[in-house]
Structure formats: structure tokens, C-alpha cells
Amino acid sequence: MNTKYLRVLTLVIFFICCWSLTGVFGDSVSVTEGDSVTLNTDLAEIHEDEDILWKCGAKYFTIAEISRDSGIFFTHDGPDGRFRHRLKLDHQTGSLTIMNTTTEHAGVYELEITGVKVTSKTFNVSVYARLPVPVISRNCSSSSSSNCSLVCSSSVLSVCDATLSWYAGMSVLSSISVCDLSISLSLPLEVEYQDKNTYSCVLNNPISNQTTHLDINTLCRHTCADSVHCCGSTEALIRLALSALVGVATVILLVYDIRSRRAEQDQAHIHTLGQ
Structure with missing residues (x-):
């Protein structure tokens, strides 16, 4: 086979493979936990005869649906309630926004547009934890x-x-x-x-x-x-508190000892007077 035609054939196969992989894996979308992410339909406006379904999960349960002709603009909580109060539909374009995301919202989403023809699109959503300062x-x-x-x-x-x-x-x-x-x-x-x-x-x-x-x-x-000769503020406070406790305990023991001796002396004096 001619080398020129072989190169052309290789390029054609390469682009077909890339197109196929795009269809399988879909668009990758990343978001930080707690932020919002929008999945776009790429439509400027929904036509009157078009219906839109947003699905999620391995079993593709419906989480949002639009039928402009019937005036339907619904969002659903999902079977486990993970989308409750978190979904927002754009009534003009049909795009879906997931608000206050958590790691539960990571996964595959499918968009299905039904009209003159049926088109679909998938999104792979990754949700990353918010990072602390090291x-x-x-x-x-x-x-x-x-x-x-x-x-x-x-x-x-x-x-x-x-x-x-x-x-x-x-x-x-x-x-x-x-x-x-x-x-x-x-x-x-x-x-x-x-x-x-x-x-x-x-x-x-x-x-x-x-x-x-x-x-x-x-x-x-x-x-x-x-x-080595110094210590942290927490350790210093602990040592100070222990020293104070020891000091208070010592004072209490001294007072008790003095009172005990006075009591013994008073008892001896009373005994002497009685004799």
C-alpha cells in the first residue's frame, strides 16, 4: 500500500477512536466540595417540541426533566434523597446546576434530548474535598x-x-x-x-x-x-497550675496542723484546771 494512503488511513482511524472514546467517557467535570457545578446542554434555547431528561447513577435514575410544550420543569431528590434542595434547572437552556456538592454527587450523569432527533451526552463529575492550609x-x-x-x-x-x-x-x-x-x-x-x-x-x-x-x-x-531550657506555653501553664495546687495543699496542711496543736493544748489546759 502507498505510504501516503497508509498515513491518511492511520489518521482517520485515530480520529474515529478519539470520537468513540469521547462518546463513551463523556465530558469530565471537576468541582470542590461545597461549591456548585453546572452541566451544560450547549443549547441556546429549548425548542417547543424538545423534551429533556437528566439522569444519574449506574441505573440512570431521573433527577430532572423538562417538557416546554407541557410546561414541565421538575427536579427530583433521587431515590436516596442526595439531591434534595440541591438542583437548579435553567428554563431557557435546560442546563442543570448541582449546588453545595458533596462526594455523594460524584459519578456519571446523562443528558437526553428528545425532539426531531434524539441526542445524548454524558458527564463524569469528580468532587474533591476542600483542602486545609498545611x-x-x-x-x-x-x-x-x-x-x-x-x-x-x-x-x-x-x-x-x-x-x-x-x-x-x-x-x-x-x-x-x-x-x-x-x-x-x-x-x-x-x-x-x-x-x-x-x-x-x-x-x-x-x-x-x-x-x-x-x-x-x-x-x-x-x-x-x-x-531545651524553655517550654511551650501550654506546658508552662500546666506546671504553674500544679505548683499552685501544691502550694495551696501545703498551706492547708499547715493550718490544719496548727489548729490541731492548739486544740490539744486547750484540752490539756482544761484537764489541768479540772484537777
């Missing part, structure tokens, strides 16, 4: 006289789509992403006390990120040898 703390137990040991951690439990990373400028130093819902993400880093580089800790997923910048002068200005 926290950088110092680890004195691992620090040395020359290096400051740090730990960046996230309060969010580990999920497969969230990654915690240390950056030096724009370069990634280390990353961690653990698919384990029972632990939280944490990542260590050691820097020199006089290091002039710019460091940051980033927690990200495919659609958002949260960043905390490291201030070496503030977090590492004292060596751990110097900080």
Missing part, C-alpha cells in the same frame, strides 16, 4: 547544631488525590500521597540555620492547592540546645 512545625528531637528539622503536615486524612510536597523555589524536593484514610499526611525537611533558599509546603489535588511558606528566621532562630 502546617509547618519544628521537630527539636531530630534537629542538630547545624540543621533545623521541620515537619509539614495536613489535618486532612490522606486520600489518593491529595499530595503534600516540599518546594525549594519552584523545584519539588519531596512529595507524599498515601491512599490510607486512617492517617494524615506529613513530610519532613532539614535545612541549615543560615539557609537563604525560599521553601514552601504545598497541599494540592487536581483542581486546587494550599500553600504555606517557611520563615526560617522565625521557626529556627534558636537552636534546639537553647530551647
